[in-house]
Amino acid sequence: MEQPITAQADESALVAAFEARIAAGESIEPKDWMPERYRKQLVRMMSQHAHSEVVGMLPEGNWITRAPSLRRKMSLIAKVQDEAGHGLYIYCGTETLGVDRHELLEQLLDGRAKYSSIFNYPTLSWADMGVIGWLVDGAAIVNQTILAKTSYGPYARAMVRICKEENFHKRQGYEICATLANGTPAQRAMLQEAVDRIWWPALMMFGPSDTDSPNSAELLKWRVKRKTNDELRQRFVNLTVPQAIAIGLTLPDPDLRFDESTGNWEFGEIDWTEFFQVIKGEGPCNRERLAARNQAHADGAWVREAAAAHAAKQQRSSTQAA
Amino acid sequence: MADHTEVEEVHEDSAADVTSAALEVAPYNVAGSRGPRFGAPLVEYVLRLGDDRLVLGHRLSEWCGHGPILEEDIAVANLALDLVGQATMFLGLAGELEGAGRDADALAFFRDGTAYRNALLVELPRGDFGFTMMRQFLFDAFSVVQLDALASCGHAQLAAIAAKSLKEAKYHVRHSGEWVVRLGDGTEESHARISRSLAELWRYTGELFERDVIDDAVEAHGIVFDHEAARARWEAIVHDVLQRATLEVPAPPIMASGGRRGRHTEHIGHLLSTMQSVARAHPGATW
Ligand SMILES: [Fe+2]
Ligand SMILES: [Fe+2]
Numbered sequence: 001m002e003q004p005i006t007a008q009a010d011e012s013a014l015v016a017a018f019e020a021r022i023a024a025g026e027s028i029e030p031k032d033w034m035p036e037r038y039r040k041q042l043v044r045m046m047s048q049h050a051h052s053e054v055v056g057m058l059p060e061g062n063w064i065t066r067a068p069s070l071r072r073k074m075s076l077i078a079k080v081q082d083e084a085g086h087g088l089y090i091y092c093g094t095e096t097l098g099v100d101r102h103e104l105l106e107q108l109l110d111g112r113a114k115y116s117s118i119f120n121y122p123t124l125s126w127a128d129m130g131v132i133g134w135l136v137d138g139a140a141i142v143n144q145t146i147l148a149k150t151s152y153g154p155y156a157r158a159m160v161r162i163c164k165e166e167n168f169h170k171r172q173g174y175e176i177c178a179t180l181a182n183g184t185p186a187q188r189a190m191l192q193e194a195v196d197r198i199w200w201p202a203l204m205m206f207g208p209s210d211t212d213s214p215n216s217a218e219l220l221k222w223r224v225k226r227k228t229n230d231e232l233r234q235r236f237v238n239l240t241v242p243q244a245i246a247i248g249l250t251l252p253d254p255d256l257r258f259d260e261s262t263g264n265w266e267f268g269e270i271d272w273t274e275f276f277q278v279i280k281g282e283g284p285c286n287r288e289r290l291a292a293r294n295q296a297h298a299d300g301a302w303v304r305e306a307a308a309a310h311a312a313k314q315q316r317s318s319t320q321a322a
Numbered sequence: 323m324a325d326h327t328e329v330e331e332v333h334e335d336s337a338a339d340v341t342s343a344a345l346e347v348a349p350y351n352v353a354g355s356r357g358p359r360f361g362a363p364l365v366e367y368v369l370r371l372g373d374d375r376l377v378l379g380h381r382l383s384e385w386c387g388h389g390p391i392l393e394e395d396i397a398v399a400n401l402a403l404d405l406v407g408q409a410t411m412f413l414g415l416a417g418e419l420e421g422a423g424r425d426a427d428a429l430a431f432f433r434d435g436t437a438y439r440n441a442l443l444v445e446l447p448r449g450d451f452g453f454t455m456m457r458q459f460l461f462d463a464f465s466v467v468q469l470d471a472l473a474s475c476g477h478a479q480l481a482a483i484a485a486k487s488l489k490e491a492k493y494h495v496r497h498s499g500e501w502v503v504r505l506g507d508g509t510e511e512s513h514a515r516i517s518r519s520l521a522e523l524w525r526y527t528g529e530l531f532e533r534d535v536i537d538d539a540v541e542a543h544g545i546v547f548d549h550e551a552a553r554a555r556w557e558a559i560v561h562d563v564l565q566r567a568t569l570e571v572p573a574p575p576i577m578a579s580g581g582r583r584g585r586h587t588e589h590i591g592h593l594l595s596t597m598q599s600v601a602r603a604h605p606g607a608t609w
Contacts, residue, residue, distance in 0.1 A: 057387035057395070064383045068600040069427045069609040070376075070410045073383070074403055080386045081399035088392050126600045126609075176609075184607050292388065300390020302515065303451045306508025313507065 022223050027153040030096040038222050039097055041215065042152050045224065046094045047104045051115035053087035054108070055289050059123040060132060068126060075172055076129060082165045089162065093154045109294050117275065118205050120283030127180055127187075127194035133173015135195075135202040135240065141166045142236045143206070151223040174243065181247040188248075195244070196252045203267070204275045206233040212272075234264055241265045358583035363539035365420045366439060368480065369429070370536075370582055371472075372412030373440035375487075376430055377590075378461060379405030380597055381448050390451050397497060401458065404490040411483045431601035435590040442581045443526035445590050452512065453519040455501040460523060462495035463559040464530045467552045476544015499563045506567025513568065520564070521572055528577025531556070536582075 014033050021028070028034055057080045064080065067073035091101045107113035118136050123129070141163060148159040180191040207229040210216055219225040227235075241258075244251055255268030277283065360366050382402035389395040413426035424432075443461060448454045469491050472484035505516040531553040564571055580586060601609075 054392065061387035064386050065380065065596050066600050068431065068604070068607075070406060070413075070430055071427075072609050074406050074410075077383055077386060077399050077403050077406070081396055081403070084387075084392055084395040084399070088396070091392075179609060184604060186604060187607055296388040296390070299388075300451065302509070302511050303390035303394075303505065306505050306512030309508040309512075310504040 019222075022151050026151075027156060028151050029153045037218065038224070041219060041222070041224055042155065043094055043097050043099050044215075045219075046090055046097075046155055047099070047107070048114050048116075050087045050090035050094065050104065051108045051113050052119065053083045053090065055115045055119045055293065056136075057083050057087075058289055058292050059119055059121070059285075060129060062123045063126060063129050066126065067129070072129075072176070079133070079169050079172065082169065086162050086165070089158055090155075093158050096154045105297075109290070109297055111281065111290055114279070116205055117278045117283065118201050120278050120286045120289060121198070121201050122285050122288075124197070125190050125194055127177075127190040128198065130173050130176030130180060130191065131194040131198045133169050134177050134243070135173075135198055136205065137166050137169040137173055138240060139202050139205045139236050141170055142232050142239070146226045146232065149223075149226050177249075178247050181249065192249060195249050199252050200271065200274075201278075203233060203237070203270055204278075206230075206236065208272070208275070209270075237265045237267055238263075357535075358585075360536060360583070362420065363536045364477075364543055364545075365416050366536045367540045367545065368412055368416040368419060370439040370441075371468075372409045372416055372426075372429070373438050374444050374461070374465075375405040375412065376409035377438070377440045377593065378444035378458075379403075379409060380593060381444065381446075382454070382458070384448050385451075385454065394451075398454075401494055401497070404487075404494065408483070408487040408490070411486070415479055415483060427601070431598045432605075435586055435594050436584040438581070438584065438586065438590060438594070440581050440590075441526070441529045442578055442587055443523065443529065445581070445587060445593060446523075446526065447589055449519065450515065452501075452505045452516040453522070455498050455505065456516055456519040457523055459495065459498035459502045459563065460527055460560065461530075462491060462498050463556050463563075464527075464552075465491040466495050466559070467555045468547070471547050471552065472545070475546065480545065495559070499559075502563050502569075503567045506564070506569045516567070517569060520569055524572040525575045525578050528574075529579040529581060532579055532582065534582065 015035055018028075018032075018034060018038075028038075060076060060083075061080050064073065064076050067076050091104060094104060095101060104113065108115070118139075123132070144159045144163045144166060148156055148163060150156045150159070177191055177195075180187040207213060210228045210230045213229055216225065216228060220228070241251065241256070253268045255266065257266055258264075259266050278286065281287075379402045382398055382405065385395070385398045386402070387395060389398055409430070410426045413429045417424045417426060417429055443457060446457065449457075466488065469484045469488040473481055473488050475481050475484070502516065505512040507513070531549045533549045537547060537549070561571060601607075
């Protein structure tokens with residue numbers, strides 16, 4: 001069907017006004033008019049982010065029952081709990097864009113939705129709890145500090161709040177690493193092994209190189225994203241390498257060197273074959289992660305049904321009483 | 323063949339030698355005490371408080387990331403955090419009272435199952451969500467009554483920890499009690515499931531109110547706990563919630579018991595082999 005001329009004119013006037021607001025650095029709020037593409041891109045990014053928080057509970061949850069001290073056990077439980085809170089908070093954020101949380105959950109469970117590639121790697125030793133906090137939460141912070149300036153108000157505000165907690169996670173993770181680094185030879189070896197294993201997947205968290213990133217240009221134009229994947233990745237490497245040096249670690253990259261002229265730590269080529277394999281669902285733990293989420297969902301079905309049935313009964317009896 | 327027979331004979335002879343040698347040591351007495359071997363009563367008493375909470379907190383923490391809804395992942399983690407926090411305080415005090423240089427971590431990670439003093443109720447595997455919540459409720463109701471009494475006991479350090487923990491326990495019993503009501507009243511399936519859990523768990527509730535020599539001995543330290551009064555208060559809380567949940571109070575079965583003196587179910591060994599695995603692989607390490 002052909003659109004009436006006036007509606008098209010209206011639409012392009014709206015887009016122009018919208019883009020002017022973005023250019024002026026204004027934030028877009030749920031009630032404001034926005035292009036459908038903008039809304040879709042935000043839903044995509046926010047739901048991926050929320051899914052990552054939720055799936056991210058699994059690799060770390062894997063070590064809660066084995067944490068080697070009571071203090072570490074508590075801080076790991078608290079961390080995983082924070083991630084659940086982040087997930088919930090961002091899912092609620094997507095609801096301001098007219099998306100139902102259950103719909104997003106369905107997409108996660110049936111494997112349509114994407115989440116951060118890093119969580120498809122296994123956690124194999126206690127040291128992973130340090131290295132994930134340090135590198136993975138660290139990488140998330142680099143991403144999210146920029147997202148806190150994103151043009152969509154609710155997402156930006158969520159990022160400010162979440163970033164504070166991610167910072168805490170990162171400090172805690174680095175502190176675990178520093179403790180292991182100062183520990184027994186076995187503890188130091190455990191730490192180095194974890195760093196060797198997690199370093200490259202952590203760099204992949206920033207997504208494909210700008211030349212291969214299909215959504216980047218549009219996201220940058222609308223200030224959904226404020227920096228490119230490669231810029232963020234470089235920033236992360238620059239921040240992290242000195243932290244590795246400080247606790248006597250090596251990083252598994254023979255090409256890593258400091259470039260005086262740019263002030264950047266130059267690093268070697270990422271194994272993009274591995275990255276795209278993981279993204280396509282063929283990473284080491286994709287199946288396990290999805291299976292765990294599906295299992296929890298299926299096991300919980302009778303509980304959710306019961307809670308709904310009870311709430312409905314309460315509702316009925318309170319209406320009758322009134 | 324002949325050689326083998328000869329070797330065996332030599333073994334038999336030497337065993338016989340050992341036996342007869344032992345019997346020549348006089349006076350010889352093989353009769354031991356029937357009772358369990360306890361440590362200092364006050365230490366035993368505080369270990370029971372700590373171990374209940376550590377083991378239950380550990381079981382709850384197994385749910386992290388696997389709950390029926392995201393909100394409940396958060397809530398169950400909260401319960402686990404509070405309980406492990408309480409355990410850390412109680413075990414810290416137990417170590418201090420023992421005076422053998424063991425801190426809360428040493429007591430948590432380097433004691434064998436038979437040295438654990440928790441009630442059997444808390445070590446049972448987590449089961450389904452209804453089992454977890456019913457167990458939680460039965461324990462929380464006990465914990466509120468117990469901590470309320472201990473908060474005003476004559477042992478200042480213990481009273482302080484109990485008072486702090488009581489605030490949390492009051493919140494816990496509300497949360498777990500609400501779930502018992504929801505699941506009992508909810509659907510046919512949930513009612514059937516939680517009824518089964520209640521029936522399975524009921525035989526582990528008696529141990530919570532058992533009185534033994536340790537309870538008698540700690541009265542000298544100003545710790546007076548009236549088990550019968552506590553049971554009556556617990557029953558009042560439990561019966562009220564079960565009634566709202568449309569669940570029947572089970573007939574009193576023969577109660578299981580043993581945890582307070584280290585006679586556990588087989589589950590404790592598996593729980594601890596997970597919990598202690600990293601710590602024990604690196605004795606003396608700092609984390
Ligand atoms: Fe997070
Ligand atoms: Fe985090």
